Structures are given as C-alpha cells and as structure tokens.
Amino acid sequence: MSVERILDPRLRDRIVSAEQAAAFIQPGETVAMSGFTGSGYPKAVPLALAQRIEQVHEQGLPFQIKLLTGASTAPELDGALAKADGIAMRMPFQSDPDARKRINEGKLDYIDIHLSHVAQHVWFGFYGDIDTAVIEVSAIREDGALVPSTSVGNNKTWLDLAKKVIIEVNEWQPEGIEGMHDIYYGTALPPHRKPIPLIHANDRIGQTTLNVDPDKIVAVVRTNGPDRNSPFKPIDDESKLIAGHLIEFFKHEIGKGRLPPNLLPLQSGVGNIPNAVLAGLAESGLRGLTSFTEVIQDGMLDLLKSGVLEYASCTGFALSPEANETFKRDIAFYRERIIMRTQEISNHPELVRRLGCIGMNGMLEVDLYGNVNSTHVMGSRIMNGIGGSGDFTRNGFLSTFLSPSTAKNGAISSIVPMVSHVDHTEHDVAIIVTEQGLADLRGLPPRARARVVIDNCAHPDFRDQLNDYFDRACRDSYGKHTPHLLPEALSWHQRYIDTGSMKA
C-alpha cells in the first residue's frame, strides 16, 4: 500500500495501524465518526476499537463510548461496536440489526433526532464535548486539507469540535471524487447566522475539501475497503404499483399547474420502494428533473445516466456493489452532476423550504387522520430512526409517504385506527401511497382524511375493520373533530403482539 494519497508531509509520520489508532480512544469518551447510510464510514479503527473493548471487558473492566455519526453505517462500525457492548449511547439514525436488538432490549441508549438538528445541537453544547473524531477521507492534500470520500455527513462539525482526530485514508475510494464536494463554512451560532446563499440545488457555496487543525490529528490509518451496502431487491409488483400511483399524481399536478413540468427538487428516502419510484421516473417521460436529497442510491445514478435527472445534491451514497463499481468507473461523469454537502446543508430547513423539495419517504404505518409512524414497531420497538424525513416533510413543498398496505404477509395493516407512535403529525402529511392507491390529504379536515385513506390506501382485507372502527368512532367518540374510541385505538397493535395478526 502506497502513501501517495497522503501528500501532507507533516502527517506521514503519524501513519499507524488501526490498533494503534484505536488506543487513543478512552472509555467514556464521546466519539464522533464519519458515515452516512453505509458510505464513507471508517473501515478499520472501529473494528480495532471493538476488539480492544472486548479485551477490556474480558478483564472484567468497563469500556463503552458514546457514538455519534452522520447516519447509519455498516457492520464494521455499528455492528462490531454493538456486539462488543461498546456503545453506551448512539445518536442519530442507525439501522444495524445488532444495535437494534440491544436498543430494543433496553441495553443501548438511542437518541433519534432530525438529521438537520445533529450538527447544531452538538454546536449548541447539548451533547457535551467531542473527545475523538474518526473520519474516513479519500486523500489528504499537500496543504493538509482533507478530500472527503463517499459521504460528508457531520464530518465538518466533528473535525471542528473534536479534541483529537483520527483519519482513515481509504484508497478504495475513487481518486476522481475530488472536486465533487461542496463544504460550506459559512454557518455560525445564533445570533450570528446569515442567509445561506444557495438558490438552486446545484449551486456551489463552499470549498471542495474539509479543514482540520493538523495539530489535532493523532493518527492516520491507511485502508483499502469498499463501502458495504446490500443490493436492492428486484423491483416487485407492489413497488411498481406504488411508484405508478405517485408518478400519475405528479403528472396530474403538472396538468393542474400546481407543479412545474420538471417537478421540484426531489428528496428520496432509501429502500426498495424509493428505488422503484426512481425507476418509474426513468420511464415516465418527465425530463429535466433535479434532486436535493440526503442519499443517492442506484436508481438515481441511472436517472443521471439517462439524462432524465439533470443533477443531484446529497450528503452520502447508498449503492449496491454493482452500482458502486459503475460509480467508480464513471466518476468523471458523475462528478459533473452530483454535489455532496454537509448534512446540515443537505437537510437544512431554510433550503428545503426555499427550493420547495418534494419529499418521498417510507413509513411503518399511518392512521385515519394522517399521522405517520416511521420508527416504532407496535409503539415500543425501534426499527431504524426518523432520519431526515422530518426535515423534508415539514419544510418542503409536498410530503409523500410510501408503503405497502400490509406487512408480515398480510398480518399487519399499514393503515391503522391510531398510530402507535407519531413521527410526522397530521399537520405535516400531504400524500399517502400504497399499492392500493393514493390519498391526497391536502386541504381536508380529519374525517374527510379518514374516508380517503381507507378508500384509497387500505388493503381490502382490513377495509371493513377500518370502516367499522371509523363509523363507530364517528357515532360514539367523546369529540367528533377527530373521532376515536380510546379503548380500541391501539387494540390492533396489541392483537398483533398477542396473536401475530392485526385481523379481528
């Protein structure tokens, strides 16, 4: 392995092994790492840290850290540290199965906040000091500036605030990624904030590299490993139907003059259904699309390649192994069409509102009145987290939520009388889409929303049950504004817990 990616001569004598680097991290530290939806996370130091933690635990001694990131990472980071019982607190979004298991057993404290809040809340001092930052980059320039890799996330904040810094230089990341990033250094704490001078999703307002005080760098580790993401599933019929309903709605809104012919900047959550929507857009006949989003996944690369999507702004990637190779091979093409930003900018309320983003996010369940649960299975078990959905839902032009109408082979209805946890309130939800159809909740009072959600989105297996609840609630509810029968409102969830099915 060469050191040609480490051009700053001052840092070459700090090159150490991952084990030596991990030794800088002490029990009880708050450690802030890079990584956003499985891209750009450190590949070696977290594994070495997990091993060290296990060794310390074997001696009967405590060793846990508080772990902050951009968003979800990968088995080498969240997985390894969770398995080692090395995480006392985790913030924000994560999706690792081992960490999730511990969170839901009550053994790992998880703080799930809006992604646009993370950097500023740490700057505000709400999470105390950052002891160590562990950041993957693709190269270090001669002047010490860091060339980011496949995610930016909160790296600017972590590098600015951490007392000591460990850098991983990953040679697997394409050299040609340099120039793709736009790091905005104009943020400030109130009362010193200024307008953010971004007017189009592809405006450049910053610099291509990350600054860091070289005196804070205690270790540089060379790595050569891929970002790990699961392949997407082949697009199934259900996802195709959902995508079709949404795209038909977009065309309807264009026809009515409520959306421009090239829509407005798209935000797309990660997963198989959003990927199906992107595939559907490729064949929609729409042109000149743009994206201002958190994450670029396979379907968006295809949209860029076909010219349907003109450009995209993001803070990270979630690519299948195949798409990763395409991305690396055609990096010169993508570098002209993709801008990677810090997540405080990619998700910033000011910019989401100004650009008028169209939010497209998944959900676990929605209730009759349009309240959406994105995070909690049966009200108490976390699935992943809210991520950036709230940033786009509240502040964008239009919020859409996409889900099959049932889960677990039909045992769970995604449309319920009352959601068991609320992440997006009735005040924030405009459009619900299932394979059954689309419910347009804009400008509707609560009872009218219930009618259209049941009729357009619920699975036929649950429609009678929903109508029965709603009819009786309209008759017997304490108030008739948002009719509910409280003893029954959450009974579907309890029935699932008791019997394995929500069916009556």
Add this chain to the structure above:
Amino acid sequence: MSVERILDPRLRDRIVSAEQAAAFIQPGETVAMSGFTGSGYPKAVPLALAQRIEQVHEQGLPFQIKLLTGASTAPELDGALAKADGIAMRMPFQSDPDARKRINEGKLDYIDIHLSHVAQHVWFGFYGDIDTAVIEVSAIREDGALVPSTSVGNNKTWLDLAKKVIIEVNEWQPEGIEGMHDIYYGTALPPHRKPIPLIHANDRIGQTTLNVDPDKIVAVVRTNGPDRNSPFKPIDDESKLIAGHLIEFFKHEIGKGRLPPNLLPLQSGVGNIPNAVLAGLAESGLRGLTSFTEVIQDGMLDLLKSGVLEYASCTGFALSPEANETFKRDIAFYRERIIMRTQEISNHPELVRRLGCIGMNGMLEVDLYGNVNSTHVMGSRIMNGIGGSGDFTRNGFLSTFLSPSTAKNGAISSIVPMVSHVDHTEHDVAIIVTEQGLADLRGLPPRARARVVIDNCAHPDFRDQLNDYFDRACRDSYGKHTPHLLPEALSWHQRYIDTGSMKA
C-alpha cells in the same frame, strides 16, 4: 364619521354600508378575512354577513362559506358566523367557543395547519381560489396603498389572490400605527425563491403598506370599533412558579455559555402563563432582550416600556382593553420598537432557524417520552389549534412547553403515559415546565426522559400512578426502547371520560 382616513379619491365612491358590502359574498365562496388573535379583524361585514346568512337559512335555503383568516378572531367574526351555521370549513387556528362547539359536534370542518404553511399552501393552490377578501385597515393612502391595522396575518396573500376585495377602514385604530408595519414583497413560488434578507429580529426588509389592485375593491366600509380581547387573569402562584423555573433555567444556560446574556429572540404563545413569564422576565435582571414572535400581549408592552426588551417583531396583538388604551396613547413610543410583519415572515422556518428563536408555548399534555399534545382534549375534541407553535418548536434554538401539572381542579394530569394526540413529537421537544419543576430532555434517550418528566414535572397526586405505569412498561413492554403497555396507554383519558377523573 369622516372619510379622512380614505384618501384615495377613486375609492370614496365605493363606500357602502356593511350590509351592502356583505351582499357581494355569495354562498359557497371561499372568503379570506384579516384577523390574528383578536386584532385587526373586520368588525362589521362578518356580522352583516351572518345576519344575511340567517335570513337565507330562514327561507330554507343553504348559505355557507369557507373561511380563511390569519388566526383566531373574535365573537363578531368567528362567533357570529358559527352561530349562524354559516361556516362550512374553517382554516387555520381559531379559538371561538361557538365554533369550537360545532367543530366538536362534527358540524363544522376545521383544518388545523401550521401558521407558516397557510400563505404558501394557498399560493400552491391547495385550497382553490379565494373569492373574496375582507380586510381591516387603519387607513387608505392617496395612492391607494393600505395602511394595516393591528394585525397583518395573511392580508398580503389575501389581497394578492382574492378576486374581489372588501376593505374595512377602522377609525378606532390609532393613526400613528402607520410606519409600524414591514410588508415583505420578495416571496415567490418555488423554484423562484430567494434568501429572505432578514438577519436581526428588527431588520426592515419591506414596505409599510399593503398593495392592492384598486379595480378589485368592490366595497369600502367605515367602522369605529375596538379589537376585543379578554383581560388577562391576575398572575397566580402556579404561573409564577412556572415562570420562575423557566427563568432560572435561562440563567443556568447563560452561566454555562449555552445562551448569550441577553438570550436569543423570544417567541411567546398567548395566555396567562406566557404573560407570567414576561412579567417574570421584567424582574429577572436580564437586559437587552429581543423578541421575534407572532403575537404581542400585555406583558411584552410592559417589557418594552421598562427597557428590558429592546424591540419586538410580530404579526398581531392580543391586548387587554387597558393595554389597548396604553398602546394607542403611547403609539409613538411603540412604533419605534415594534415591527409588524406578514405571518409567513413572522413564523418563517428560514428565519426562526437563522435567528435561533426560543419558543415558549402552552400545551394540554405531555407524555413520558416528551410527545406534546397542544390541541386535542382526550384525543378527539379540539381545544383551539396548533397555531404557530410548530414553526418555532421545530426550527428554533430551543423549544419549551409550559403548563400547570394538572387541570380541572386536579382531575386531569398534564403528564400522561401516552398523549392522546401528538402535535409536537419527541424529536421536537426540549424543555417541559410545570409548577412542580423543569424537565430538560435535551440529549436524553426515551427512558431517561420518562424519569425526569415524572420526577420534575408531574403532580405528586399522579406521580405514583406514573411510576407504576413506567415500571411495568419497562418490565413488560413489547420493546424496551420506548416502553409502553398498549392496553393501558390511553386508559387515563378513558377514565376521565367515564368518571370525570384520571385518578386510578
């Protein structure tokens, strides 16, 4: 009554009676009126319209309108039209008891949305055409420009979009109010939006008058009547305790360096508790305070008078009759220290985030995990509405929610296992204050939040019951991230409905 407030000669021949003006409004119309928290609403035309509607109803014919405003109004508007069964749909925030009764009987459709969303959602076309605007002003200038009165609300949007316009010129409003307003005409629809050039809460970015196409004005009505608001209650011990806890917390945060010595721009909800907080701030020793809020109420005038508050930005007033007189008498003083804006600016996410506002809002109830219900009594009956609380809660520096720990003489606990409706999610709530104490939820995972909410905020009468629920939930919940016992989660509310008390 003179016509000296109507200087545009073109409009003098359109001066008519309120009855004649109301005759321009047809059944089924969408009518957009001025008015925000009982200030600046039209005083005569809505009453005349209500009479006309009653006459039509007596003939057995239908007559209802869809009614949009800035926020709540007064008995002469919401009350009269609701009593006449003249409102088919009402949007947004309202607080009239007659309207509320009909809403909760299921006879009046109410759409409760964030106040920052109203103007843009109407511009987006989500509410169809605006047929008629009925707007109170304090004067019409020679060039036809309108001098607003004691609220701005959505008046700019209503005047821009309405097909026909009825103006009420209210001579009761002080002439000296001219110059107090700042109407920003730089808004646009996406993708044409630009940064809003406001950096300090007292920046002027617009003009002092409202534009209107004179050809759209079908009627001008002269009025001379006061804004009607209830007097505030004398500050009680409970409110004083709540104010004391919050101000102590502010001082603690200043001491820790997390807040500047003059805090950050304050947003204050309307009511007796916020008024007590303002009174507390007057005696706090803090100086150089600023406010970027929706509504100015009595306490804020006092703070300006004493010099504790340097300036305030708002979109309307909620003053007691006495404070109204003070305001009119000392208008020259207040005009230099108060700026009145459109509500899309007073509540704009971009500005609330940039300025770093401190939100102070009331609530009906909060649950163990920090979810707040601001609107629904026992989950189904609307109280008032969400107003602008969400605009400040989500996007500001800090969100605080204030309430006595019990209601209805102790029968209702404001701290419940699970709220019966969610307006502000766990992701958006930082500080809870009751007369018992303050819970700082920042940086806490769900179970730790429960501990501090129970210990610091719950009334002693309900503490054992809450601990019992929480302990059993931690033991028996399906998931242990956000422990809940679903069959019991809403049982306190049902017990209140059944027995008149939440006590077990």
